[in-house]
Amino acid sequence: MNHQLHNRREHLFGLGAGVGSVAFSSMLAEAADSDGAQQPHFPEAKAKHCIFLYMEGGPSHIDTFDPKPKLRDLHLQEFNRSGEEQSAMSSGKRYYVQSPFEFKRHGESGADMCHLWENLAGVADELCFYRGCQVESVNHPTANYHINTGNRFGGDPALGSWVNYGLGTENKDLPGFIVLPELAHPQGGAANWSNGFLPTSLQGTPLRPKGSPILDIHPRAEITRPHQRKTLDFLGQLNKRHANRHPGHDQLAARMESYELAFRMQMQVPDIVDISGESKQTLDGYGVDQEPTDNLARRCLLARKLVEKGVRFVQLYASTWDSHDYIAKAHGSLIPSVDKPIAALISDLKERGLLEETLIVWMGEFGRTPDNGVRGGGVAYGRDHNPNAMTVWMAGGGCYAGHTVGATDEIGAQAVEHVHHIRDFHVTLLRLLGLDDNKLSYYHAGRFKQLSQFGGKVIEELMA
Amino acid sequence: MYKPLLVVAIVASLAACGSASAQDEQVTEAEKLFALKVRPLLREKCHACHGADSDRIEGSFDLSSREKLLAGGESFGRDVVVPGNAADSYIYSMLKRTEPDFAMPPKEAEQLTEEQTWWVRDWINGGAPWPNDDRIAEIYDRYAEGVAWKTSGGLSDEWTKRKYQPEDLWAYRPLWKDDDKRLKGETGSAAIDALIGDRLCDAGVNAAPGASRQVLVRRAFFDLTGLPPKPHDVAAFVGDARDDDIVYAEMIGQLLDSPHYGEQWGRHWLDVVRYADSSGFANDWERPNSWRYRDYVIRAFNDDRPYDQFIREQIAGDEIVALRKTEAGATHSATATDSELLIAAGFLRMGPWEHTGMSVAKVTRQLFLDDITDSVGQVFLAHALQCCRCHDHKFDPIPTEDYYSFQAVFATTQFAEVDAEWLSSENRSGIAEDRRYHQMRQKANSKMLNVLSEKKAANDQKWFEEQGLPYKTRAEAKQADAPKEHFPPNNLLKTPDDFGQERIGRKWQARFPWEMDRYKPIAFTVYSGKTPPMRSIAARIQKPPNPMAKGRLENTAILTGGDLFAPAKPVSPAVLSAVPGGLEFSVPDTIEGRRSALADWIASPQNTLTSRVMVNRIWQHHFGRGLAGNPNNFGTTGRKPTHPELLDWLAGEFIRSGWSVKHLHRLIMMSDTYRRSTSHPDAKSLAEKDSENELYAVFLPRRLSAEELRDAMLAVSGELNPAPGGIPVRPDMNLEAALQPRMIMGTFAPSYVPNPRPEDRNRRSVYALKLRGHRDPMMETFNQPGSEKSCEIRDSSTISPQALTLLNSDETNDRALAFAADVLVTTASDAAAVEVIYQRAFARRPATDETTAAVRHWREMEAVHSHLTFKPREYPTEVIRRASEENTGEPFSFTERLFVYDDYVHDLQPHEVDARTRALGDVCLAILNSNEFVFVY
Secondary structure (H helix, E strand, C coil): CCCCCCCHHHHHCEEECCCCCCCCHHHHHHHHHHHCCCCCCCCCCCCCCEEEEEEECCHHHHHHHCCCCCHHHHHCCCEEEECCCCCCCCCCCCCCCCCCCCCECCCCCCCEEEECCCHHHHHHHHHEEEEECCCCCCCHHHHHHHHHCCCCCCCCCCCCHHHHHHHHHCCCCCEEEEHHHHHHHCCCHHHHCCCCCCCHHHEEEECCCCCCCCCCCCCCCCCCCCHHHHHHHHHHHHHHHHHHHHCCCCCHHHHHHHHHHHHHHHHHHHHCCCCCCCCCHHHHHHHCCCCCCCCHHHHHHHHHHHHHHCCEEEEEEEECCCCCCCCHHHHHHHHHHHHHHHHHHHHHHHCCCCCCEEEEECCCCCCCCCEECCCEEEEECCCCCCCCCCEEECCCCCEEECCEEEECCCCCECCCCCCCEHHHHHHHHHHHCCCCCCCCEEECCEEEEECCCCCCCHHHHCCC | CCCHHHHHHHHHHHHHHHCCCCCCCCCHHHHHEEEEEEEHHHHHHHHHHCCCCCCCCCHHHHCCHHHHHHHCCCCHHHHHHCCCCHHHHHHHHHHHCCCCCCCCCHHHCCCCCCCHHHHHHHHHHHCCCCCCCHHHHHHHHHHHHEEEEECCCCCCHHHHHHHCCHHHHHHCCCCCCCCCCCCCCCCHHHHHHHHHHHHHHHCCCCCCEEHHHHHHHHHHHHHCCCCCCCCHHHHHHHCCCHHHHHHHHHHHHHHHCHHHHHHHHHHHHHHHHHHCCCCHHHCCCCCCCCCCHHHHHHHHHHHHCHHHHHHHHHHHHHHHHHHHHHHHHHHHCCCCHHHHHHHHHHHCCCCCCCCCCCCCCCHHHHHHHHHHHHHHHHHHCCCHHHHHCCCCCCCCCCCCHHHHHHHHEEEECCEEEEEEECCCCCCCCCCHHHHHHHHHHHHHHHHHHHHHHHHHHHHHHHHHHCCCCCCCHHHHHHCCCCCCCHHHCCCCCCHHHHHHHHHHHHEEEEEEEHHHHHHHCCEEEEEEECCCCCCCCCCCCCCCCCCCCCCCCCCCEEEEEHHCCCCCCCCCCHHHCCCCCCCCCCCCCCCCCCCHHHHHCCCCCCCCHHHHHHHHHHHHHHCCCCCCCCCCCCCCCCCCCCCHHHHHHEEEEEECCCCHHHHHHHHHHCCCCCCCCCCCCHHHHHHHHCCCCCCCCCCCCEEEHHHHHHHHHHHHHHHCCCCCCCCCCCCHHHHHHHHHCECCCCECCCCCCCCCHHHHCCHHHHHEECCCCCCCCCHHHHCCCCCCCCCCCCCCCCHHHHHHHHHCCHHHHHHHHHHHHHHHHHHHCCHHHHHHHHHHHCCCCCHHHHCCCHHHHHHHHHHHHHCCCCCCCCCEEEEEEEECCCCCCCEEEEECCCCCCCCCCCCHHHHHCCHHHHHHHHHHHHHHHHHHHHHHH
16 A cells, blocks of 8 residues: 555556555566566466357257267156255256267367367367366356356456466557457356456456447547547646645556556557458458357457457357257257357467467356256256366367367266366466466465465376 | 363373473474474475375375385485485475475475575484474473464364464454553543654654645545535635634534435445345345345444444344344334344345355355355454364464354354334335336336237147147146147247247246335344255245244254365354453354354453454544554454554543444544645655555545545535435446346346436435446446455555546546536636636635636637537437347347336436536546546545
């Protein structure tokens, strides 16, 4: 809380001009001396950026990348589940459900994919599948918080904040952590990209898919830029006179500078989100202006642009995979809406030589059950939430591409090989980005805190 | 029973192994080093990877015994420790971090200090002895520095007997008494100055002179009410010819009597308890009756409710009511006091909470118990107890047994929304109108569902026809006892729109009646009883007629490693044993009365934490930081008080005054310390001598909080409606954010719509609807904390989105224009207008050159505006939602009517005023954005 001390760190991050009301760690202080980018703990790490494709709602591993032929034999067999460890929805009369989709193996690696992944099949050898991840929460927001922040109850910094905290920024005029949500925010809201106890400048900045990309980025339409400039100049006069009377108060300068930065951002941000300059081939490749891909295609393309501009961490949301019923229809139309844009993103990054330094992660907040309950009096095949098994895949960024690591049991209920808690996966992601979870800590409320909460283990099998 | 036996056992064992005891035999320095320094170090820094879990030993290097240690690991073999020769021992170079690639521990933040590496060095050089546990215990007992602290006992004997640095235990010691007459007879505010003065004097720092009246009036108004002084307030205070102390004391008195005082200081409390109007997590629906707790808090501060009573009401209000009922017998009839108490106990339910179809009831229950244990610890005792859920506290004298004993106090606490008659002071003015809009929404929803059922019926009929069955409806088929296959599929809707709309409509339908509870006299509260079976929650939770009839009586036990399904030793309700008197304090294990007992213990003058914690919070809000730097953590890891005697003296004063918070305000604000200027005549030397700003040589300026900023803009523009309390109001929110679609449990949350009339929108921010999952972006941008965790202190960092919001948002532009228009009504000249603007916004007159500059800018902008035509702002009367339908994955759309906008009365708009007014609006916009407006000195 030392307002008297001039704080150089405040201009570090494009959007944020965080003034030192938080005790900055020495790590940030070092960053202030350089150009903003920081030396990672593991300089040999390949990944410098991360694009996190968040499949909100919990995609079914059984119907996407983890075939379970055994369920054909068990299909519609009834059983009963009870006990105090069961939820209202998962207890009582249940029946096994087979996948409505056909599976094939693709690429030299023979990656399992259901038949709807027509485009992703073409880049199968770029992917590293992981079937051993487990989480704790069975409800969406708490599960989202867990994946995003390492803490089920929210309030802690998001992965993207940690990565920026560790790696610093490559582009001082842009936030290092950008979120491209669906029109509807994911469950749990903005706490999914919160800076938590890290400096405010590290929070995720959502770029809205419709309307103003950043809230209040522009004044109302009648106010021209020269008009606003005049207001700012007058404001500058007021502030300058005031600052002369309060020479010891350094927050004043930071606040004055934040207005100039905001004024510059008004010019830059619309430029960045504009994808009209891309070639027709690229636009078509991603599926822009095509249905059902347009929605994600635009954001995947934007993600590539942002990575090119030096943004460290881009998170995209695609929803909602919460197919409790009618999974054949629900997953049946979701997969084609994400398949082409994602495959195009991987190919595009590869062509531009960026895949190696960009880690792509695809996952939801949990997997789904091999069985379903009887609800609404009808039989509408679907699946409930399953924290014990899921499929995650990665591409680029030094992951073990062309391999499938871990396995679930024969019905997909439980991870059984290379089983790791999400915290180990977090540690692994940081490691791929050159960061050591144990070193990437921040002193808050009486102890050093880290993404994995209590420390974790790198899943070596996932690294090339 | 258990404890004394244990002590006897230890004494016996000491006697038995007399010859081997440390008392008789020579203890070597190396042994001492090992027992006191090296072994704890290995445990803290190394064992997690090298010894704690024999199945997972990193690098096959095990530090759990001397044999294993000497055997070494896969990297250095037996050279890892060479007894008698530290220089050749790899462990020493690893710990010094000079061994390439093997710096240990890996966490840089955990690296050893040089002194710590010397312990290891000297221990190895001394032969690396490894005495057995008994001997270690004896050595520890005899030679360890620090003091042991008595608690109920940890999971291990070693923890129980461990010692603490005396300074870490400050919060458990009795309050400081001025035995050496440091106060030199000073009392009241002068005592504060004396104790602050001691440290200034020690540091050779002179305090800054007192702030001028002009500065003080703005400081005091914002501090106590969160609002700027009006020009006549400033004139009255600054112009009063009487002595400073008299005039100033009078002003403080007036501010403390203002109803706005409770709004400001109640808000600080609401940060700590995580107040919100919705449940958070998956079920982020509104909590219809939460607002009555918010008003309770504001009332309590305004009434200067004694803090001990405030504690009892919030922790055990419902039990006090139950007791009153029992005592009065049949003659008891519900009173306003009962309502107040029931509402107060809503404190226990302020955290986020969810229970869905996917939730396991037992887990949900445990999450509540863990949450309330931790939050009561943080809020009243400045101890985050969650660390002790899985193990004895690593640093504080809080054993895991205490955690579960404390939790047992809440084992009979159950949720309920009970009838509680209105209080005469509760503002119910907005209810009728709010209800009307609610009913309109409900009607529109029913209509939509009716259309869908008609569609379904038509589809059923068609299906029967196609199947060649003789029925037209399901009812007919049922009447005819038709076989199962003669019924159409359950949900015979065709289009994704139908599916999606039906889902939304159905979920809303289920929700509407519950939301109507907002308008009824219901308290969001708790009762004591058995834990009832819990299905997913879709309606008001009623208190069962007999709380003991159904459910299970919870028996709390220590949960091994925090695992709900691994209960170990059963525990009885108790309080924190480390706090003096805590060990002896008895909490009944009856169903009722547990929380009352806990509240009594917390609210006792003997509790060394309670008064310090509250006094520290009060101090923090006056000065921007607490005397102890972590108001929620008085444990060993929290920042120590900078002025411990002052904290204690204030805590004593607090108790002596009958726990009067207003007494504390007076004491603090009348002090010279509080009244100092923000600038120091010798700033450079001050920065050198007091780089951490710990000495209070100057008063630190602060930025207005999010709520203060908005309220101040409304106050200076003349639009603020100062009405107190009532159901949450809905100010204008950035329209894009307000209509931002948001999912709750597979449906869209209803859109955020503002109140239709300006006077209802332009209420104070503390009354604004606070949804956990849908926050006002302006509030959020200006660091209003979320309601997930208790907020001990707000961040006040500067980020660029703040500039965008304050410069471009409708909210500030509307205020600026209203400000200009209002000023023009009452002023006759340009200079006069500028003068009023300065007086309202900055609480001072402009200098001549300031007036000239403002008028010049005004003229210039008028020239710009004379060529501009503004369009009226358009407001949506409906919003179309698009999403992929959860069950089909296909896109669907849904139209929500926004009835409020049919009647919406907008604030003053640019198209309604002339260029001169708009131009002055631009001047005002700059004023509202200026540093002088947003900072308080």
